[in-house]
Amino acid sequence: MNLKDIHSVYFIGIGGIGMSALARYFKFVGKEVAGYDRTPTPITDGLMEKGISVHFEDNVDLISDTFKHPNTLVVYTPAVPSTHSEFQFYKNQGFNLKKRSEVLGIITKDSFCLAVAGTHGKTTTTCILAHLLKECGLPLTAFLGGISEDFNSNFVLDGTEYSVVEADEFDRSFLRLTPTVACVTSMDADHLDIYGTKEELEHSFREFVGKIKPNGKLFVRKGLPLEGITFGIEDGADYCIENIEIEHGAYIFDLITPSEVIKNVKFNKPGRHNxxxxxxxxxxxxxxxxxxxxLAKALGSFKGVQRRFSYQIKEKDFVFIDDYAHHPTEISAVHQAIREMHAGERVTVIFQPHLFSRTKDFVDDFAASLSDFDEVILLDIYPAREEPIEGVTSQWLLEKIENPNKKLISKSALLEEVKNCKSGVLVALGAGDIGLEVPKIKKELSYAH
Incomplete structure (x- = not known):
């Protein structure tokens, strides 16, 4: 497919974080762009401000004639069901339908592509990487899986020589990429609704590694079962962080590379995972x-990513943190960061489980990671693309949490509940629509503190 021959691009699921970055790209390079999504969000608002038409009803009649022309590229997300009427229309009419990952692969294949893979850490790592390259003045395009606070966007276009992308393992999307430099941050079991077993997931990561261009480079966290240049903390990796100290909520450390030692590097994001x-x-x-x-100096000016250990309120006697964590490993990482940066404080967690399948696959691990907090407020499972699974409920998870300070509440009761929070730290976790509740919680708590 030659993108030069494409005049218009239609997105089914345009409001997704990855889809919206692609939509911004095509608008920037002069294509006609429009799309559908289920509900209005700040992301779709931002697209419409850029002149991109978005509608929220699955109705072919709402698609303008511009996007029914044969040279329209149709991009869809795997989260869209095959029964979707707009998807069916384009499929039956013989249009060129591509998954987001395929289009990303086409856009980036001729660039110096830096791709970040891993079951955790992709979004933050790609946002830091884009920030570092920007600080060094490199001509880059970046497709980010979150809203970078440095760019206030999930998309950067300052040139096309370099590209920065998330290599997403969901639906095996990352196998569409051909990176020059790749990284694998983690390979924990996840997306077992797609892979079935952890072994099959790991096999897919090895396939991804095989996609790296000749003479390319692979970086892996030390301890992962992959051959590559290693990185780690105090473990003798090829790239290693040593002598960590904490000053005013920031890390100060020495950065060991294969060729030199850089002392007194600063990094402002809490958590060893960060x-x-x-x-x-x-x-x-x-x-x-x-x-x-x-590059080491540029690490110190990285601001962060929305919903990745984001301080919403930071007072002397109270903090409210928002994070996207939706896997037990991620929840434990957030817990570690809070205990390190806010030692001795009582910590209340609000958690919205994401997907019935993930809750079913990791229920005991979720219960263990949540039990470490001082108080647990649990919301109902956010279904996303899934139908309910019998017996898989938040009540089932609640019963497994070994902590007497726990309760299950409806989302509508959340604001009233947080008003009574007596903890020094409140943290909201989850990948569903809990993020939309965070501004309301912040507003409610700002009156009290």
Whole structure:
């Protein structure tokens, strides 16, 4: 497919974080762009402000004639059911339908592509990487899986020589990419509705590694069963962080590379998992030829990613944190970061489970990670693309949490519940629509603190 021959692009599921970045790209390069999504969100609002037409009803009649022309590219997300009437229309009319990952592969294949894979850490690592390359003045395009606070966007276009992308393992999407430099941050069991077993998931990661261009480079977190240049914390990896101290909520450390030691590097995002993400991005960025010392300095100015350990309220006696964590490993990482940065404080977690299948597959692990908090407020499972599974409920998860300070509430009762929160730290976790509740919680709590 030659993108030069495409005049219009229609997105089914345009409001997704990855889909909206692609929509912004095509609008920027001069294509006609429109799309459908289920509900209005700040992301769809932002697209409409850019002149992209979006509607919220699955209705072929709402698609303008511009996007019924044969040279329209139709991009869809795997989350859209095959019964979707707009999807069926385009399929039956013989249109060129592509998954988001296929289009991303086409756009980036001729660039110096830096791709970040892993079951956790992709979004933060890609946002740090884009920030580092931007600080070094490289001409890059970045498709980010979250809203970077440095760019206030999930899309960066400052040139096409370099590209930064998330290599998403969901639906085996990352097998469409051909990176020059790749990284694998983690390979924990996840998406077992797609893969069935952890072994099959790991096989897919090895397939992804096989897609790296000849003479390309692979970076892997030390301890993963892959051959590559390693990165880690205090473990003798090729790229390693040593001598960590905490000053005013920031990390200060020494950064060991294969060729030099850079002392007193600063990084402002809490959590050892975020330190690893920063290190992975740094190691990848070195491969572009940027000065390691300049890159290390740029780590200190990284602001963060929306919904990735984002401080919503940060007072002397109270903090409210928002995070996208939706897997037991991620929840434990957030817990570690809070205990390190806010030692001795009582911590209440609000958690909205994401997907019936994920809850079923990891219910005991979820219960264990949530039990570490001082108080647990649980919401109903966010179904996303799934139908309910009999017996898989938040009540089932609640009963497994070994913590007497726990309760299951409806989303409508959440604001009233948080008003009574006596903890020094409140954290909201989940990948569903809990993010839409965060501004309401922040507003409610701002009156009280």
């Amino acid at each position: 330190l690893l993400n920063g290190l992975a991005a740094f190691a990848m960025a070195v491969q572009t030829g940027c000065s390691p010392k300049r």
